[in-house]
Amino acid sequence: MKHAAVTRSRDGVAVVTLDNPPVNALSAALRWATLSELRTACADDAVKAIVLICAGRTFIAGADIAEFDQPPQEPSFAQLFDAIENAPKPVIAAIHGQALGGGFELSLVCHYRVAAQSARVGLPEVHLGLLPGAGGTQRVPRITGAEVALEIITSGRSVGSAEAFALGLVDRVSADSALQDDAVDFARQIVAEGAARPRVRDREDKIAKDRNRPEMFEAFRKANARRFKGFKAPDGIIAAVEGAVTLPFEDGMALETQLFEGLLATNESAAQRHAFFAVRGTAHIPDLGRDVPVVDVKAVGIIGAGTMGGGIAMNFLNAGIPVTMVETAAAALDRGVATIRRIYEASARKGRLSAEQVGQRMGLLSPSLDYEELRNADLIVEAVFESMAVKKQVFAQLDAVARPGAILASNTSFLDLDEIANATSRPESVIGLHFFSPANVMRLVEVVRGEATAPAFVATAMKLAKRIGKVPVLSRVCPGFIANRLMAPRGEQAELLALEGTPIADIDATLRDYGFAMGHFQMMDLVGLDVVGRDGTERTIMGDLVAMERLGQKRNGGFYDYDDQRTAHPSKISADVIAAVAESRGIAPSPTSDREALLEALLLPVVNEGAKILQEQVALRSADIDVAAMLGYNWPVHTGGPMFWANTIGLGRVVAGLRELESRHGSAFRPAAMLEQLALDGGRL
Numbered sequence: 001m002k003h004a005a006v007t008r009s010r011d012g013v014a015v016v017t018l019d020n021p022p023v024n025a026l027s028a029a030l031r032w033a034t035l036s037e038l039r040t041a042c043a044d045d046a047v048k049a050i051v052l053i054c055a056g057r058t059f060i061a062g063a064d065i066a067e068f069d070q071p072p073q074e075p076s077f078a079q080l081f082d083a084i085e086n087a088p089k090p091v092i093a094a095i096h097g098q099a100l101g102g103g104f105e106l107s108l109v110c111h112y113r114v115a116a117q118s119a120r121v122g123l124p125e126v127h128l129g130l131l132p133g134a135g136g137t138q139r140v141p142r143i144t145g146a147e148v149a150l151e152i153i154t155s156g157r158s159v160g161s162a163e164a165f166a167l168g169l170v171d172r173v174s175a176d177s178a179l180q181d182d183a184v185d186f187a188r189q190i191v192a193e194g195a196a197r198p199r200v201r202d203r204e205d206k207i208a209k210d211r212n213r214p215e216m217f218e219a220f221r222k223a224n225a226r227r228f229k230g231f232k233a234p235d236g237i238i239a240a241v242e243g244a245v246t247l248p249f250e251d252g253m254a255l256e257t258q259l260f261e262g263l264l265a266t267n268e269s270a271a272q273r274h275a276f277f278a279v280r281g282t283a284h285i286p287d288l289g290r291d292v293p294v295v296d297v298k299a300v301g302i303i304g305a306g307t308m309g310g311g312i313a314m315n316f317l318n319a320g321i322p323v324t325m326v327e328t329a330a331a332a333l334d335r336g337v338a339t340i341r342r343i344y345e346a347s348a349r350k351g352r353l354s355a356e357q358v359g360q361r362m363g364l365l366s367p368s369l370d371y372e373e374l375r376n377a378d379l380i381v382e383a384v385f386e387s388m389a390v391k392k393q394v395f396a397q398l399d400a401v402a403r404p405g406a407i408l409a410s411n412t413s414f415l416d417l418d419e420i421a422n423a424t425s426r427p428e429s430v431i432g433l434h435f436f437s438p439a440n441v442m443r444l445v446e447v448v449r450g451e452a453t454a455p456a457f458v459a460t461a462m463k464l465a466k467r468i469g470k471v472p473v474l475s476r477v478c479p480g481f482i483a484n485r486l487m488a489p490r491g492e493q494a495e496l497l498a499l500e501g502t503p504i505a506d507i508d509a510t511l512r513d514y515g516f517a518m519g520h521f522q523m524m525d526l527v528g529l530d531v532v533g534r535d536g537t538e539r540t541i542m543g544d545l546v547a548m549e550r551l552g553q554k555r556n557g558g559f560y561d562y563d564d565q566r567t568a569h570p571s572k573i574s575a576d577v578i579a580a581v582a583e584s585r586g587i588a589p590s591p592t593s594d595r596e597a598l599l600e601a602l603l604l605p606v607v608n609e610g611a612k613i614l615q616e617q618v619a620l621r622s623a624d625i626d627v628a629a630m631l632g633y634n635w636p637v638h639t640g641g642p643m644f645w646a647n648t649i650g651l652g653r654v655v656a657g658l659r660e661l662e663s664r665h666g667s668a669f670r671p672a673a674m675l676e677q678l679a680l681d682g683g684r685l
């Protein structure tokens, strides 16, 4: 593979084009190629200035993350960066697409930066549990001051060219189509002016004032404590930026390297890097080659304008795809349309959408009471009540109106997709598209492949999900598919522990300490106990609370009592209900006070369910299960998801913990055969 090519342009400016598809990750090979081109250009007397630019869709997107787990290879970042920074001729970075992480850091050792108008720059290392390890924590504060640097580096956000220019992070913004010409002109101008500019590392003006403000760093840490909880990288970033302000440059660099290496060795970073690749890996389906034809989805139908139908519709409208939304009654239809409009208008008030965009999106929505209007749709997504009888009837109707070759999708949460498919004359056209609530926000969509689903429709659904900004995870048919099935044991365990007398506040705190934003009971109160209450004849805590009209936050409190600020307080009423239900079911009090034991009781059954999902081949790979948990249930990313977490704590310990639960509660907790085997072999999920 060629990694860098030089084109010498007129009048003594060498244009070095870096080329390492798809995102020009700064691999060892690319570092080597860049260094050698740079040396050649420096040695050539005819060259007066050098422009570094990238081929393809983007400037350098960072270090090659896949190399982090390998031994270091020469030339190091430092070797390459020193050569650029100390080059005897001006070096100008010409940035298009994204300059991220090590890519942006490379541009900061160049003497000037020219950015295309649509370009973005940023230091996203924090999302990998890392800090910028090639000088970003030392150079950005020297340009922007420490406060802005802290915000940019701990958020990992990417900064658009206009803002980057205003902050001094880039020196010039060019029209997208003129980037290379502009950078070359700029280089010539610099040569003509003979202006020698101080290197970023030598700049003192912005950080001098920060030296008198040591309290700023602690204040920043405190103000963001909630956001940083569970993550180690933000603390390291703050320490490194503080070092930029208080230490000489070389010492600051040494501190950055030391902190980077410390973070690289943490479980949190390993977990976040796993998450990075896991999210990008879900689309790979072994039996679907690139030659499988996909359908071009130009028009979508949605059945049902309720909670899910409306949210699902918005995903398509946002992507510019027209939607026909069908309901049974005008009132429900109007309500659904009004909800969509309200959400868009709220976004507009927050400045996230323009009034024109709201108009455009609403203009793509056609509400209807007539199934006939779906006859041109390429894809129809059903989101009616969760009832097999209703769904079968709806699919029979769809079968009658949909054009041949249209994809018929169900958003069912638990029902048997194959049974739904058999209500049509074309089960090969039926697929599951299981969105998560709120469907316009949550990034996960489970693509459910039925017995008969045509491969082309599976491939289409995976591709379409990406097009509307979702992360698709492929699932086979089983009750609850991947995410809901995986997480059900956590809820069951939380309730069992409560029945045994463990205070619900302790159970919730255990989950929050692990990194979930909310405990199980808080979540139930938020969603509403009447919504999640299960059917069945057994007496349940939730059933009793609902019978008392305790529906959660929205009415009378639920598991907790709530004050006017919606702060939860332990509830005597719910404690009494829990005790009464326990007594009626003959469950003797045996509270668990040890937090670690509590955590294992709550989460090991989830791991076990994940192993069953894997061994039944409902999911393709364990990383897909992690993605489903992280994006469907907000499983904390710094643990990498349940399967990665199980590997981290050790499968031997997982199996031992499950056996312990089995001895107390019975065979439902017996470790899955796959887990037992892997634990024996020393393997990983």
Ligand code: 3HC
Pocket (backbone or CB within 6 Å): 022, 023, 025, 058, 061, 062, 063, 064, 065, 066, 077, 098, 100, 101, 102, 103, 105, 124, 125, 128, 131, 132, 133, 134, 136, 277, 280, 281
């Ligand atoms: N290293 C290795 N592979 C990378 C990569 C990287 N830095 N960035 C992206 N890739 C791979 C992806 O895994 C994917 O591979 P696949 O096609 O085999 O699945 C492919 O490149 C395309 O990536 P995306 O699907 O994400 O493409 P998009 O166009 O949606 O997004 C992007 C492009 C915005 C550049 C996005 O890929 C991204 O955010 N990349 C990561 C950026 C990052 O985290 N950089 C910091 C790295 S750490 C670092 O630089 C340390 C330094 O401080 C020393």
Ligand code: NAI
Pocket (backbone or CB within 6 Å): 303, 304, 305, 306, 307, 308, 309, 326, 327, 328, 329, 332, 382, 383, 384, 385, 386, 387, 390, 394, 411, 412, 413, 414, 434, 435, 436, 437
């Ligand atoms: P909902 O009750 O809010 O909306 C259902 C809508 O379907 C109602 O507006 C109803 O009038 C309409 N409807 C019923 N029969 C119809 C028919 N024959 N033709 C046209 N419209 C009809 O329900 P919700 O919550 O949106 O759920 C819909 C589906 O999505 C269910 O299968 C549910 O299991 C699934 N789901 C729900 C999630 C949630 O959190 N609410 C999450 C993921 C999936």
